[in-house]
Amino acid sequence: DAGVIQSPRHEVTEMGQEVTLRCKPISGHDYLFWYRQTMMRGLELLIYFNNNVPIDDSGMPEDRFSAKMPNASFSTLKIQPSEPRDSAVYFCASTEPVGNTIYFGEGSWLTVV
């Protein structure tokens, strides 16, 4: 199994540009999570999906952030427009329907200048 796959691994963009982060969960997992990690706040949950439906987006910082899951094998996290304070590592994770383990991707390292 290839695990949770995220792209891009690294992105540097200018303030005001649109950023799209992508995630492919492990096949058969029906929960998908997007996390953001910074030094100050640690690992924060932004949003999670169950069977492609957003369940809780209370962690999404503001309207500039949006997430979609058009099918069971793909999700996107979009930031538009991006700001320097959005610089962080963004992790996607997935879990089995009744499993106990959350599997994380390797993260997307975003720098907004």
Next chain:
Amino acid sequence: DAKTTQPNSMESNEEEPVHLPCNHSTISGTDYIHWYRQLPSQGPEYVIHGLTSNVNNRMASLAIAEDRKSSTLILHRATLRDAAVYYCILYSGGYQKVTFGIGTKLQVIP
């Protein structure tokens, strides 16, 4: 969400045992105690979990207090590769919002 409290950082000498504490006084009866660790430049990875009884696996041991309000992750012989951030979380299954927080940064001294 039920919350956990961990020290921000700990140090250990190589080859020595390490006891990483976690307090979770508001734990509910259905919450499992999970531990994850995050190596530098990687995503968190699962270490161990338990409900009431102590648990052992190839990576670590988990000691759970009788009242379940605290737990301890035990690394029996710390190696340099164990230097990571360790997260203690409460998790009842895929339907629950899971938060990780800051965790404990473990430094292993050669």
